[in-house]
Amino acid sequence: MSKYFYAVRIGNAPGVYTTWSECEREVKGFKGAQYKKFKTYQEALGFVENKTSIPLQDNIEGKELEEEIKEEIKEDEEKTISEDEMVAYVDGSFDLSTMTFSYGVVIITSEDIETFKGIDRDEELAKMRNVSGELKAAMVAMDIAIDKGYKKLFLHYDYAGIEKWAIGEWKTNKNGTRAYKQYYDCVKGKLDVKFVKVAAHTGVKYNELADKLAKEAIDESFI
Numbered sequence: 001m002s003k004y005f006y007a008v009r010i011g012n013a014p015g016v017y018t019t020w021s022e023c024e025r026e027v028k029g030f031k032g033a034q035y036k037k038f039k040t041y042q043e044a045l046g047f048v049e050n051k052t053s054i055p056l057q058d059n060i061e062g063k064e065l066e067e068e069i070k071e072e073i074k075e076d077e078e079k080t081i082s083e084d085e086m087v088a089y090v091d092g093s094f095d096l097s098t099m100t101f102s103y104g105v106v107i108i109t110s111e112d113i114e115t116f117k118g119i120d121r122d123e124e125l126a127k128m129r130n131v132s133g134e135l136k137a138a139m140v141a142m143d144i145a146i147d148k149g150y151k152k153l154f155l156h157y158d159y160a161g162i163e164k165w166a167i168g169e170w171k172t173n174k175n176g177t178r179a180y181k182q183y184y185d186c187v188k189g190k191l192d193v194k195f196v197k198v199a200a201h202t203g204v205k206y207n208e209l210a211d212k213l214a215k216e217a218i219d220e221s222f223i
Helices: 020-027 041-048 062-072 130-149 161-167 175-185 206-218
Strands: 005-010 016-018 032-038 085-095 100-108 113-120 150-157 190-198
Touching: 005 020, 005 130, 016 041, 020 032, 032 041, 062 190, 085 130, 085 206, 100 130, 100 206, 113 130, 113 206, 130 150, 130 161, 130 175, 130 206, 150 161, 161 175, 161 190
Parallel strands: 085 150, 150 190
Antiparallel strands: 005 016, 005 032, 085 100, 100 113
């Protein structure tokens, strides 16, 4: 894992990236881009969400940043996600012909990066189509975090309901959304979930991977 996190506040796809090459892709040629490197994920996220005040002159331009990175890769890498924290990217998919919904989850910890995918054919939940897969992915990520003993989860999602239903900002009018809210209410005392909204299909690496995993799970169910 990279020694630093690269935060893009203004660029093609704002977010937190773990390599300079990913960050550069989002800011190169983008007029007025704002980006900076940080040693912790939480600091980088705060910068993206505009919660961290960084003087513009402190932003490191591409050439200077790239030179620093060349020096850094010569050093021993250090883990910058705390041992009690987990990062997850989640997404879902749906196949109308079989009424099958699926999930994809990318897990990032201080130790490793893991991927998970799966399907479900619950007829009642499938009525919500793709949303069922999105909610299932979020619950799988929370389950993994709890099972592995993590205290904090940075949950990246692209469908607003993942956060809105959990925290009660949206009404839970269907069985699936009620079940999701009940699940979250049961686990929030065990796990501090930090919801992080990302834009769908904008090239955010791990979000795109979660989407790919969900689609693969559907495809593989036909084999």
